[in-house]
Amino acid sequence: MFPVNQIFQLGDKRLRLLWTGKDTAFWIDIDDNKAWPQPIALEDIEQQLISRDLTRIDDPCIESTLREVEEGSMHWDKRENAWAAIKDEIGNPELFYSRERGKAVRRIMERNGITHQTANRLIRRYWQRGMCRNALLPDYNKSGGAGKKRKPSDKKLGRPRSTKSGIGSNITPEFERVFRQVIEAKLLNEKYKSISDAHASALHLIQATNPDLTPFDVPTVEQFRYFYKREYDEVEVLKKQTHPTEFAKDKRPIMGTSTADTLGPGYRYQIDATIGDIYLLAEHDRSKIVGRPVVYVVKDVFSRMITGLYVGFEGPSWVSAMMALANTIDNKVEYCRKFGIEINEADWPVQGLPDSILADKGELNGTKVQAFCEAFGVEIANAPARRGDAKGIVERYFRTVQEQFKPYLAGVVEPELSKKRGGHDYRQDATMTLNEFTEMIIYSVLWHNNHQTLSKYDRCESMPTGVPAVPVQLWNWGIANLTGKLRTAPLDLVQVNLMPHDMATLSDFGMCLFGCFFTCSEALKLGWFHRSDTTRPEKVSIAYDPRNAERIYVRPNNSLKDYWVCELTERSRRFRGMTFWDVWSITREERKADADAKLGSAFTKGKLLEKIESIAAKAESKRPSRQGLGKKDLGMQIRENKLAEKGEERKETAFRPGSTKGEETPGEVIPFNGESEDDYAFPDLSNLLFEDDDEPK
16 A cells, blocks of 8 residues: 555656555646646556656655744745635545536635635645645745845846945956955955955955946945855854964864654544553662553554554653654564564554544643644644543553453552551562563553454444454555555654754853753854854754753754754763753752852851951051152162061971971080181071062172
8 A cells, every 4th residue: 555645756747646545546746737636546556666667756845844834924824824725625535536626616716715726726736745734835935046146137136225326236257256356365364354444455456457437336345245254154264364273272162171743544543641550660670669650552543553652651741642652653563672572564554644633632732743743744633621531442442451461460559458457558569660561561552453353343334344343454454445644754853843842042162951051063064152253043943852861953944854963062961861850950959059059158258358357457557657758768668678578487487397396405516626616507598599580689
């Protein structure tokens, strides 16, 4: 079976698969402005693929559909108005036939007051560009030719002058040559001039070769600056304007520090969570009881197939719902292999995004998933508050799966027993770890999908009696005979767009999120972290996984397809191996400790100031009178006083390691041969050793 929305290349035509039935499909030429859906036998598609006359290609419209638009903007209004016009008719497969399509177009025209051409254009655009709401976005983003170099002609480019006289001049190749000469000589060096000075030099050279030009016919400083910014990379300019030593010392980015988410299968999924009625043990230390797990299940409404699963300790929240939704497009063979379970693709043949998801009015309400679902054609429906019966299919499975393991496992929740006086604490009976519990849940899911007979399943009118009410049988029959709605999408894009989003600030140290600094090669190449006046955004949109504080994902533009992977810098090395919950806890405690210390420092500083004032007042009270001394006499006196004071200081502060307590009596010196007594003490060399340049010699 071929997935809906697949693009094929047939010669010079690119065709999008719009609908598949049992034997026939419909596709449309996405490049023909007058194209309409054409039928083709599935057997013919298979034969052309085998002969390689037909090939699968990537969706060329993904850049347009993976755009995030701001609510209330012109793009958003255009898309919503277009969708409101066609949404009641576009989902009907009869629209693929011209007679029925004409009736639908007339209903659209009467209901919305639009022309026949407009209705046809909206229907065709929806089919050709991806069959999602974002396919109806206008192409204003392609207007203007931003960043493209224009070829000058006799007519002046740009808006006419409003304040200056004259018409102005285009930047001709001759002017470009002069501009480059001046820029490389005066701006791309260490002693660079200002742009206005460089522009004046360029005008001087232009006038020398074209003396007939007037001041109103030469390029303006704005044109010179635009050329400079367009043709020369900011980082390279900075390197040329700075000495290598100064660049390495003051300009280069510092990243380190010296001290580091029913018409057939896939039409609608239901998602919900429950807390398992069992206590588990730690994976690496079975002596520790770690609590009850959370089980998230995503279930297909038509077939009752379980299409996504999460088992873990993340509470019912957006994080755990995110992982369950990501599992719907994950390869189930690889997923089971992680837990030592070997299966075939036919055992769990589910991998793709649904047409819509029904959830609680909680995790999937008002989150970033809305923009993602619009881009991939997935709709979110939230059940009313306190209405679990609205998701009865998935809710019933929780009771079934717990009834399966409760009689056979230890550590299951027995509240009535524990409430009795002297009742046994069932928590101490826990024996299973999370991996073992997950393995058991996977086996339960595989049995449900492949062998569970749904006694109360309501078959559709076209379903033959020979199809058993087993989820995998219902799934396979529905995919082959009904409108399969599964959509393909890259796993990494789904994961990134399902993550929580926030804004990170930029500085010389990197991108700061929750007190952690991150960097990536793309931002470094743009010069965002150079210590200079280079242009960088104040904030950027990022996606982050709360379970991993070592990595974030930057959204550099409005496309939901593009992202940059950023890692922690050495400045935030202490957060490696942590989650963002750890980061939030640590930084909260640090802010509290710093705030308390700041309050205490105010008291101690007051004591310091009191001591300083006391010492100063005491010194002031002892200040002698110095009247009658001239500047020259005072200078001489200061030098002499300094020498005397220095001598006293040396005597008092000199080191005497071998001295003992008290004064020692020197020995008696006896002269030889009756000679007179001389002084045999060690000579005083302090003047030679410690004399200053300002002392008199």
